[in-house]
Amino acid sequence: MSNAPAEQLPEEEIDLAAANEIIDKYLTLPGNLMPVLQGIQDEYGYVPKPTIDLVAERLNVYPSQIYGVLTFYAQFHLKPRGRFIIRVCVGTACHVSGAPRIVETFFEKVGIGHAETTPDLRFTFEKVACLGACGMAPLAMVNDDTFGKMTVQKVDDIIAEYSQRPM
Amino acid sequence: MVNLTIDDKQVTVPKNTTIFDAAKAAGIRIPILCHDKKLNPFGGCRMCLVEVEQMKGRQIPACTTPVTEGMIVRTMTDEIAKARKLVLELLLLKHPVDCPVCDAAGDCDLQNLTYEYQVNSNRFTDEKFHHAIDYDNPLIERDMNRCIHCGKCARICDEIVSFGAYTFISRGIEAKMGTQFDGPLNCEFCGSCVSVCPVGALLARPFKFKARWWAMDKVKSVCSYCGTGCQLTLGVKDNKVLTTIYDENQGFHNGQLCTRGRFAYQFVNSDKRLTTPLMKKNGALVEVTWDEALNAVQQRLASAKTAGDVAGLVTPRLTNEELFVFKKLFKDGLGSENYDHSAGYAHSALSKGAVESIGVAASSAVIADIQKTGLLLVVKSDAYETHPVVGFEINLGVKRKDVDLRIISDKKGKLTKLPGAKTYLNIPGTETLLVNALAKTLVDENLVDAAAASITGFEEWKKSLDGAAPEQVAGICGLTADEIKTLARDYVKAEKALLLLPLGLGYPGHTKELAQALFNLSFAAGKHGKEGCGVLLLAEKNNSQGAVDLGLYPVAGGKDAAAIIDGCAAGSIKTLYVAGENLVVSYPNRKKVEAALDKVDFLIVQDLFLSETAALADVVLPACSFAEKEGTFTSAGKAVQKVNRAIKPVGQAKSDFEIFNTLYVNLSGKPAVADPKAAFAEITASVPAYAGLTYETLGDAGVVVVPAMTPKFAVAPGAAPTAEVGKMALVTGSALYHCGTMSLYGEGPMHVCPAGYVEIGREDAKRLTVQDDDLVTVTSAAGAVKLKVKVGSRMPEGVVFAPYHFADQSVNSIASGESVTWVTISK
Numbered sequence: 001m002s003n004a005p006a007e008q009l010p011e012e013e014i015d016l017a018a019a020n021e022i023i024d025k026y027l028t029l030p031g032n033l034m035p036v037l038q039g040i041q042d043e044y045g046y047v048p049k050p051t052i053d054l055v056a057e058r059l060n061v062y063p064s065q066i067y068g069v070l071t072f073y074a075q076f077h078l079k080p081r082g083r084f085i086i087r088v089c090v091g092t093a094c095h096v097s098g099a100p101r102i103v104e105t106f107f108e109k110v111g112i113g114h115a116e117t118t119p120d121l122r123f124t125f126e127k128v129a130c131l132g133a134c135g136m137a138p139l140a141m142v143n144d145d146t147f148g149k150m151t152v153q154k155v156d157d158i159i160a161e162y163s164q165r166p167m
Numbered sequence: 168m169v170n171l172t173i174d175d176k177q178v179t180v181p182k183n184t185t186i187f188d189a190a191k192a193a194g195i196r197i198p199i200l201c202h203d204k205k206l207n208p209f210g211g212c213r214m215c216l217v218e219v220e221q222m223k224g225r226q227i228p229a230c231t232t233p234v235t236e237g238m239i240v241r242t243m244t245d246e247i248a249k250a251r252k253l254v255l256e257l258l259l260l261k262h263p264v265d266c267p268v269c270d271a272a273g274d275c276d277l278q279n280l281t282y283e284y285q286v287n288s289n290r291f292t293d294e295k296f297h298h299a300i301d302y303d304n305p306l307i308e309r310d311m312n313r314c315i316h317c318g319k320c321a322r323i324c325d326e327i328v329s330f331g332a333y334t335f336i337s338r339g340i341e342a343k344m345g346t347q348f349d350g351p352l353n354c355e356f357c358g359s360c361v362s363v364c365p366v367g368a369l370l371a372r373p374f375k376f377k378a379r380w381w382a383m384d385k386v387k388s389v390c391s392y393c394g395t396g397c398q399l400t401l402g403v404k405d406n407k408v409l410t411t412i413y414d415e416n417q418g419f420h421n422g423q424l425c426t427r428g429r430f431a432y433q434f435v436n437s438d439k440r441l442t443t444p445l446m447k448k449n450g451a452l453v454e455v456t457w458d459e460a461l462n463a464v465q466q467r468l469a470s471a472k473t474a475g476d477v478a479g480l481v482t483p484r485l486t487n488e489e490l491f492v493f494k495k496l497f498k499d500g501l502g503s504e505n506y507d508h509s510a511g512y513a514h515s516a517l518s519k520g521a522v523e524s525i526g527v528a529a530s531s532a533v534i535a536d537i538q539k540t541g542l543l544l545v546v547k548s549d550a551y552e553t554h555p556v557v558g559f560e561i562n563l564g565v566k567r568k569d570v571d572l573r574i575i576s577d578k579k580g581k582l583t584k585l586p587g588a589k590t591y592l593n594i595p596g597t598e599t600l601l602v603n604a605l606a607k608t609l610v611d612e613n614l615v616d617a618a619a620a621s622i623t624g625f626e627e628w629k630k631s632l633d634g635a636a637p638e639q640v641a642g643i644c645g646l647t648a649d650e651i652k653t654l655a656r657d658y659v660k661a662e663k664a665l666l667l668l669p670l671g672l673g674y675p676g677h678t679k680e681l682a683q684a685l686f687n688l689s690f691a692a693g694k695h696g697k698e699g700c701g702v703l704l705l706a707e708k709n710n711s712q713g714a715v716d717l718g719l720y721p722v723a724g725g726k727d728a729a730a731i732i733d734g735c736a737a738g739s740i741k742t743l744y745v746a747g748e749n750l751v752v753s754y755p756n757r758k759k760v761e762a763a764l765d766k767v768d769f770l771i772v773q774d775l776f777l778s779e780t781a782a783l784a785d786v787v788l789p790a791c792s793f794a795e796k797e798g799t800f801t802s803a804g805k806a807v808q809k810v811n812r813a814i815k816p817v818g819q820a821k822s823d824f825e826i827f828n829t830l831y832v833n834l835s836g837k838p839a840v841a842d843p844k845a846a847f848a849e850i851t852a853s854v855p856a857y858a859g860l861t862y863e864t865l866g867d868a869g870v871v872v873v874p875a876m877t878p879k880f881a882v883a884p885g886a887a888p889t890a891e892v893g894k895m896a897l898v899t900g901s902a903l904y905h906c907g908t909m910s911l912y913g914e915g916p917m918h919v920c921p922a923g924y925v926e927i928g929r930e931d932a933k934r935l936t937v938q939d940d941d942l943v944t945v946t947s948a949a950g951a952v953k954l955k956v957k958v959g960s961r962m963p964e965g966v967v968f969a970p971y972h973f974a975d976q977s978v979n980s981i982a983s984g985e986s987v988t989w990v991t992i993s994k
């Protein structure tokens with residue numbers, strides 16, 4: 001998820017060679033739609049529209065069906081994702097210990113809402129159900145880094161820190 | 168068989184029957200929302216809950232649960248009523264309940280069940296959906312706020328239509344029925360999804376706010392477009408056909424229609440309809456009375472009768488009864504055998520090919536054989552475009568009955584994408600060579616059926632195949648010898664195998680010889696005269712088969728369509744009576760047709776519209792559409808079906824039956840044919856296959872007639888068209904949304920496919936540096952037309968396709984009736 005290419009191309013200029021290779025690999029296997037889509041997401045960081053058309057044509061499945069699968073599973077993304085994925089837990093434990101305030105503060109400071117990405121592709125923000133570390137509530141993560149006992153002040157620190165990191 | 172008890176009734180049903188179907192067979196109704204008899208079981212809505220005693224009274228869905236021996240089922244208890252009420256309450260929680268402005272009201276399962284279960288309050292409250300409504304689509308309005316997530320639209324579009332437009336987007340409470348990328352609907356517009364939607368989430372936009380469902384008369388009829396012969400129900404109010412109504416119990420197709428049957432009925436009440444007779448005076452057509460027009464026609468015909476210079480061209484869209492009187496008018500009234508239909512060649516596969524091969528002008532199979540066969544070999548993927556609901560049968564055969572689908576075609580198409588379909592892309596115009604090479608393989612590999620040798624003409628036919636071996640023709644056909652041999656072996660080895668060929672004005676290459684080559688192949692392989700076997704020739708129009716059955720083509724020395732045109736040009740035909748044919752647009756070589764018509768002294772045209780041909784006439788007689796008359800049509804699958812009068816004639820229009828009859832009486836001095844019913848009685852007495860039929864036996868369902876056949880091998884040589892260097896091969900045919908030229912007056916088709924185009928493969932488009940919607944000039948030896956480009960993956964390199972229906976820049980301006988037209992394309 002964090003291996004998004006450093007530079008995002010506009011959609012129509014996506015190089016389909018990699019997607020074709022992934023499809024080649026699974027072409028004859030039964031039940032190949034999921035691994036192909038996962039492969040494409042790993043490669044491009046998301047599932048670009050032209051690859052959906054390509055998969056539809058080469059695997060002979062309806063594009064609508066692929067779209068259904070992609071929107072059913074939360075793991076798939078249809079838009080380019082940010083270099084840094086900020087995730088804030090809004091599970092029960094985090095909720096009661098103030099997660100809504102943390103979420104609000106991120107919205108305000110980064111200027112994007114849930115499941116959105118900044119235009120410079122630096123940040124993507126997501127509310128998530130439970131990150132499984134209720135003892136550290138309220139909890140936030142940026143890519144694989146974890147931040148427990150979140151406060152409004154810490155939000156500023158996190159943003160400052162990751163705004164400086166190289167893309 | 169399984170025995171069980173439903174509501175104290177003893178029921179015996181076959182194994183694997185569901186409780187729902189068992190109850191239905193016993194006359195017990197279980198309410199459903201997500202179930203549909205045509206679709207695979209789904210079990211999503213829980214409306215059909217029943218109690219099974221053996222399951223300790225647990226409630227289970229009747230639509231997905233198979234019966235078991237001794238099962239005791241209750242379909243209605245207080246508990247069940249409560250559960251169903253709960254299902255409804257939950258659905259109504261999100262549903263907008265805007266019935267007063269919903270076109271589905273009265274025909275809505277949710278509304279009807281809410282009424283039946285008296286859900287007059289709701290214990291729950293929740294916010295409604297806030298989905299944007301798609302008002303933009305000209306044919307299908309989608310309001311997902313009304314959707315109850317039954318999934319029927321997505322399932323029918325996948326399982327039967329094989330288009331796959333819909334999917335559930337997201338999941339849980341956010342789930343919504345939608346399209347790819349949640350974008351606009353861009354599909355075949357068959358309307359199947361609208362038909363099965365149990366609520367008003369999917370609506371026919373052309374019918375929007377036209378009438379309340381209960382205020383319409385529902386009249387059963389038959390589609391008047393293609394030869395599939397789908398039955399339909401017309402929704403009629405104030406002498407107008409306002410919509411087609413879905414009835415899942417109609418026809419072999421269970422009420423399924425294609426875009427033409429579903430959305431192209433508007434030609435009936437089109438304001439372009441001719442409403443009075445017209446006569447040419449001082450060079451212009453002016454309105455006249457019927458008396459004046461008929462007098463002029465009659466006088467002219469009387470003198471033409473004496474001079475012997477009259478001919479007639481009639482459309483196979485008319486009823487059998489009308490065609491019957493037309494023929495009487497010509498034979499008995501005018502003493503002429505010069506009559507034909509469909510440019511002659513569009514029926515020659517039947518009228519000449521089948522007649523010589525099986526002794527009768529008909530297919531040796533019926534539509535029902537498609538789902539019963541083991542291997543289906545379709546010649547030309549176009550069969551889907553020409554006969555879309557036959558296409559649905561193929562989809563179902565392949566997906567549900569494991570029919571092994573093989574396609575010989577000059578282009579790819581919808582059918583070639585079906586699961587497991589094997590496509591053999593051949594060079595256009597080489598189909599007969601190819602079919603003969605298949606037969607030759609059987610001969611060379613000793614695979615010929617033992618009984619074939621005793622069929623007349625066997626030895627001569629076998630000898631005629633010298634030089635037709637796969638090795639000798641493979642290159643010419645664009646395939647390898649191995650491909651041809653494999654196909655031949657697979658065909659002969661299949662226990663049952665069916666051959667299918669569409670016919671029509673767009674397919675001049677589908678000749679007598681091609682049909683005969685197919686019949687020969689079926690005899691040689693022992694695939695004749697058995698269930699799931701034979702040759703299915705799909706005649707183009709709603710009553711093409713009827714026209715052939717009634718002999719509406721010259722037999723005893725009369726002139727056929729081509730000779731009639733030549734005769735007009737040469738001055739030997741001076742009076743031409745055209746009923747419903749628009750030859751200027753649809754017959755080969757427009758220039759030649761126009762020049763010929765120009766030479767005719769007196770041109771009578773009887774039509775619904777002032778067609779390009781009618782505009783040239785001396786007298787124009789306004790005729791009635793299928794909705795204004797009664798009679799019968801015979802489908803390509805040989806179903807004789809009844810058409811009922813739904814509205815009174817538009818304006819002063821008269822039925823073709825009435826017009827022909829009047830002229831017949833006055834010119835022959837014989838008594839009139841009393842009415843269509845009397846005409847049908849005479850037909851059944853003269854057409855052997857129809858013997859014994861009556862209007863009563865036809866009923867609503869119609870009758871599939873099975874004529875007696877006598878197989879005979881006919882020598883049917885093929886020849887490859889001579890390619891012209893540096894030119895592309897243009898093949899003509901039908902577009903999915905159109906049938907003939909009549910669909911140009913249907914709103915649906917004209918929204919989706921308003922004008923002609925030329926379809927070009929990606930590689931060729933690149934080479935020609937053209938893209939979608941570019942205007943190009945397509946030039947042949949006969950002329951040039953300007954068409955918009957459609958780039959796609961269907962066409963092989965060097966081959967382009969253009970549909971024939973359109974009057975403007977019509978393809979017959981460049982095509983002259985050859986299987987392939989050699990063209991250049993320039994910007």
Ligand code: SF4
Nearest residue numbers: 324332354357358360
């Ligand atoms: S109109 Fe036909 S093709 Fe289009 S979505 Fe509905 S069922 Fe599918």
Ligand code: SF4
Nearest residue numbers: 314315317318320364
């Ligand atoms: S749109 Fe109609 S058919 Fe489709 S899921 Fe919703 S209610 Fe069912």
Ligand code: SF4
Nearest residue numbers: 390392393397425428
């Ligand atoms: S046009 Fe043909 S396939 Fe379509 S509904 Fe009419 S008869 Fe059926």
Ligand code: FES
Nearest residue numbers: 201210212213230
């Ligand atoms: S009708 Fe049986 S579950 Fe919907």
